[in-house]
Amino acid sequence: MEIDHQLTPKTVLIVLGGVISALVLLNLAGDFSTYALGHGHLYGLIPLFDLNREANIPTLFEASILLFAALLLMVISVARKRTQAADQNSWRCLALIFSLLAIDEACAIHELFTAPLRESFGLGGIFYYAWVIPGMLLVAILGVRFLKWLLGLPRSTRNLFLLAAVMFIGGAIGIELIGSYVDASGSRHTLLYRLLIAVEESLEMTGVAVFIFGLLGYMRDELGG
Secondary structure (H helix, E strand, O other), X not given: OOOOOXXXXXXXXXXXHHHHHHHHHHHHHHHHHHHOXXXXXXOOHHHHOOOOOOXXXXXXXXXXXXXXXXXXXXXXXXXXXXOOOOOHHHHHHHHHHHXXXXXXXXXXXXXXXXXXXXXXXXXXXXXXXXXXXXXXXXXXXXXXXXXXXXXXXXXXXXXXXXXXXXXXXXXXXHHHHHHHHHHHOOOOOOHHHHHHHHHHHHHHHHHHHHHHHHHHHHHHHHOOO
């Protein structure tokens, strides 16, 4: 009996959603252990799944899905180049951007700008994490750059990409602004701050997962698989 195994966009989304849910729940379990039970390490398990730490499993996962999205974008750009499509450079540029995002996620490069900017301009409050200022400027520039390309996409793909962007940027910058204010007010080591981290990271990861879902759907519908 032959079984047809087919990797569909929906299957990928379900798998990614399951992993994201597991990572968020493990992080929240660590928060419960820390703030309710008074155990903040548990033989290294809590730091291993802490969404606010670097060089652990959530960081590796998010960097991996960003890199996967970059790979899909590059595949699409190659396919569009073969048909001499006018938008091939936009796909290629996005592939580069997502590759850089993956590197940044793994190395936290954007955080290196926080202290110099904060000290130079005396920033505080919602801009205590000062990297968000150049981050918002970059988002605005990229929004203008890719607006025409986005409007030229099939409706279903465009809507998924917009949803993914709102979720990712809303977490990476929107919730970050709130967390910045909470941290600046001296409440970094509180359950409220930890809950904000969980919301921020879950939005970012889910945004990337929705984007990958949209990319795979575009490849299936527009590129023949």
